[in-house]
Amino acid sequence: MLRSCICAAVGVFAVLQAGVAAASSESVLYSFKGGTDGAMPFAGLLADTEGHLYGTLTQGGSANSGAVFELTPPTKANRPWTKKLLHSFKGGPKDGADPQGGLIADSLGNLYGTTVEGGSGFGTVYELIKPEPGKTAWEEKVLYVFKSGLDGSMPEGTLLLDAAGNLYGTTSEGGGGGDTTCVVGGTPVYCGTVFRLSPPAPGKTKWTEVILYSFVGGANDAAVPRAGLIVNSNGTLFGTTQYGGSFDFGTVFSLTPPPGGHGAWTESVLLFFPAGAGVAPQCTLLMDGFGNLYGTSNESVFSVAENGQYNLLHHFQGQDGSSPGYAGLIMDAGGNLYSTTSAGGPNNNDDGTIFEMMPPAAGQTAWALTVLHNFAGNPTDGQTPFAPLIMDATGTLFGTTFLGGTDNFGAVFKFVP
Numbered sequence: 001m002l003r004s005c006i007c008a009a010v011g012v013f014a015v016l017q018a019g020v021a022a023a024s025s026e027s028v029l030y031s032f033k034g035g036t037d038g039a040m041p042f043a044g045l046l047a048d049t050e051g052h053l054y055g056t057l058t059q060g061g062s063a064n065s066g067a068v069f070e071l072t073p074p075t076k077a078n079r080p081w082t083k084k085l086l087h088s089f090k091g092g093p094k095d096g097a098d099p100q101g102g103l104i105a106d107s108l109g110n111l112y113g114t115t116v117e118g119g120s121g122f123g124t125v126y127e128l129i130k131p132e133p134g135k136t137a138w139e140e141k142v143l144y145v146f147k148s149g150l151d152g153s154m155p156e157g158t159l160l161l162d163a164a165g166n167l168y169g170t171t172s173e174g175g176g177g178g179d180t181t182c183v184v185g186g187t188p189v190y191c192g193t194v195f196r197l198s199p200p201a202p203g204k205t206k207w208t209e210v211i212l213y214s215f216v217g218g219a220n221d222a223a224v225p226r227a228g229l230i231v232n233s234n235g236t237l238f239g240t241t242q243y244g245g246s247f248d249f250g251t252v253f254s255l256t257p258p259p260g261g262h263g264a265w266t267e268s269v270l271l272f273f274p275a276g277a278g279v280a281p282q283c284t285l286l287m288d289g290f291g292n293l294y295g296t297s298n299e300s301v302f303s304v305a306e307n308g309q310y311n312l313l314h315h316f317q318g319q320d321g322s323s324p325g326y327a328g329l330i331m332d333a334g335g336n337l338y339s340t341t342s343a344g345g346p347n348n349n350d351d352g353t354i355f356e357m358m359p360p361a362a363g364q365t366a367w368a369l370t371v372l373h374n375f376a377g378n379p380t381d382g383q384t385p386f387a388p389l390i391m392d393a394t395g396t397l398f399g400t401t402f403l404g405g406t407d408n409f410g411a412v413f414k415f416v417p
Contacts, residue, residue, distance in 0.1 A: 026354070026373045026415045028382060029053075029081045029398075030071055031405030034060055038067045038085060039409035041400040043102035043158065044327075044387035048109065051392075053412065054086075055400060056099040056113060060409070061088030065097035065118070068111065068128060068138075071412055081412075086138040087128055089115060095142060096124035101169075101228065102158040102387070112143075112167060114155035119145035122153035122174070125167065125197055125207075143167075143207045144197055150176045151209055152193035157228035158284065160237075167197040168212075170225035170239060175214030182215075182223045182243060191215035191223035191244075194237065194255055194265075212237075212265045213255055217244055222251040222269055227328070228284040232291065238270075240281040240295060245272030249279035252293060252304050270308045273297065278315060283328035284388070286337075296339060298325040301357060301367075313367045314357065318344045320369055321353040326386040332395065335359045338372075340385035340399060351377035351404070352385050354397065354415055372397075373415055377404050382411040 032039050038060035046054040053071040061067035066089045072082040091097035096115030103111045111128040118124050123146045129139040146153045152171030160168040173182075175193035182191040194212045217223030222241035229237045237255040244251040252271040258264060270293075273279050278300025286294040291306040294313075301313045301324065316322050322344025329337045337357040345353040354373040360366055377383035382401030389399045397415040405411035 024372060024415065024417050026381070026413060028380065028405060028411045028413050030083050030412045031379075031407060032057065032060065032409040032411065033407050034409040035064075036060065036062055036088075037083075037409075038069055040402050041410050041412070042100045042326075042386050042402055043400070045390050045398050045400060045412070046103045046105060046111075047390055047392070047398070048105070053398060054103050054105075054111060055412070056101070056103060057410075058098050058100055061085060063088055063090045063097075065089040065091040065095075066099045066115070068099070068103070068113070086111075087140045089118065091118045093119065093145075095119075095140070096126055100156045104159050104161050106161060106165070111138075112159050112161065114157070114159060114169060116154045116156055116172075120147050122146040122148040123155050123171070125155065125159070125169070144209055146171065146174065148174055150174070150214075151211065152195055156226045160229045160231060162231075165199045168195070168229055168231075168237065169197070170194055170227070170229065172224050172226045172242075175211060177214030177216040177221075182217045191217040191221075192225050192241070194225070194229070194239070213267045215241065215244070219246040220269075222253045222267075223248075226282040230285050230287055232287060238285050238287065238293060240283060240285060242280045242282050244269070247273075247275055247279075249273035249275065250281050250297065252281070252285070252295070271304050271310050274310070278302065278312070278325075280325060282325050286329045286331060288331065288335075294329050294331075294337065296324040296327055296329060298323060300324075301329070301337070301339075314369060316341065316344060319346055320371055321345055321355055322350070324355075328388045330389055330391055332391065338389050338391065338397060340387065340389060342384050342386050342402075345374040346371060347374060349374070349377060351375040351381075351383045352401070354385075354389070354399075372417065375401065375404065379406050379408075381405075382413050383408075 038057035068086045096118035098117045101114045109130040125144040152174035222244035224242045256266045278297035281297040293304040303311045321341030324341040358368045383404030384402045
């Protein structure tokens with residue numbers, strides 16, 4: 001969804017403030033307890049029209065294989081939010097395990113997501129069906145089990161849903177692209193895929209997977225996509241990969257559908273990351289109304305214009321945050337960008353930050369950074385946020401931290417600017 005239109009900027013990013021902004025407040029809405037309560041949310045949140053928050057947990061639940069949770073806001077002031085587990089993953093051949101991607105919802109409120117393990121051992125795509133009126137239990141259906149090999153394996157990112165009900169996503173491994181030239185954890189693997197999963201035809205029950213592209217890696221192609229996709233009005237998909245290019249520093253790529261919907265999709269690498277500018281992007285991109293793309297790499301915030309021009313908007317130095325590469329960005333109506341860093345921050349506590357970036361003023365080229373919150377990593381605050389933020393109509397930000405909270409199993413927080 002396009003949030004607003006802003007112009008791309010060129011120039012060295014300026015740090016406006018390396019402390020916590022005045023007249024703002026951060027609070028923990030829920031601290032996970034581990035065990036059957038769930039633990040360690042890696043992905044961001046999804047909100048419905050009633051203000052309920054939904055997310056995934058990589059660990060915990062009834063089988064310690066992760067879970068999907070819902071947080072319900074209180075009906076009275078100064079009362080706690082209420083947490084409910086909608087599904088505990090069981091792993092094994094019939095269920096997924098370790099959901100690292102976030103959730104999306106269809107028009108009926110049904111939820112969709114991915115797991116990197118479970119099924120045949122290479123991950124799944126699942127649906128959680130919203131209860132009918134008068135009922136409370138959500139029903140989980142495994143829509144697809146990855147088999148490793150040509151159909152891909154280990155989907156880590158959040159899915160994309162089109163108007164026809166097709167799901168689009170990436171797998172960080174698998175596919176049939178070239179030789180096993182990509183190395184993950186010291187092991188050569190296939191370089192990953194972009195896939196489409198289509199609902200069953202009338203009278204059928206199985207969803208159908210189609211591989212839209214298998215990455216080849218090496219000097220001339222992308223490799224290992226770990227994040228979700230975005231789409232423009234023409235149906236072109238855009239994403240990032242952690243590796244690829246002559247220096248293996250990662251890429252930004254596009255995938256264009258065939259004319260008339262028949263034939264092969266066309267992949268183009270829009271950007272091979274240059275040396276010394278922050279590398280290895282693992283985020284879902286943001287697109288503005290002019291077609292400019294924005295994202296985070298392991299130490300930077302960047303933009304890519306429609307013509308492929310790369311702009312380094314900021315390189316983090318530690319005091320202003322560190323390691324923003326997983327989270328990606330959101331944008332408000334004024335063109336300001338918001339995200340988290342999983343480490344760094346003022347006072348050298350290295351527990352991560354929430355930051356805001358403001359576009360250049362007239363006649364200027366440098367973006368300006370404000371560190372909105374420096375996570376404390378103690379029992380009353382979160383620690384190590386990997387996930388992107390969401391924003392409500394009042395400008396309040398919501399997110400998750402992988403660690404921290406009362407029992408150090410992660411937390412859900414809100415930040416009121």
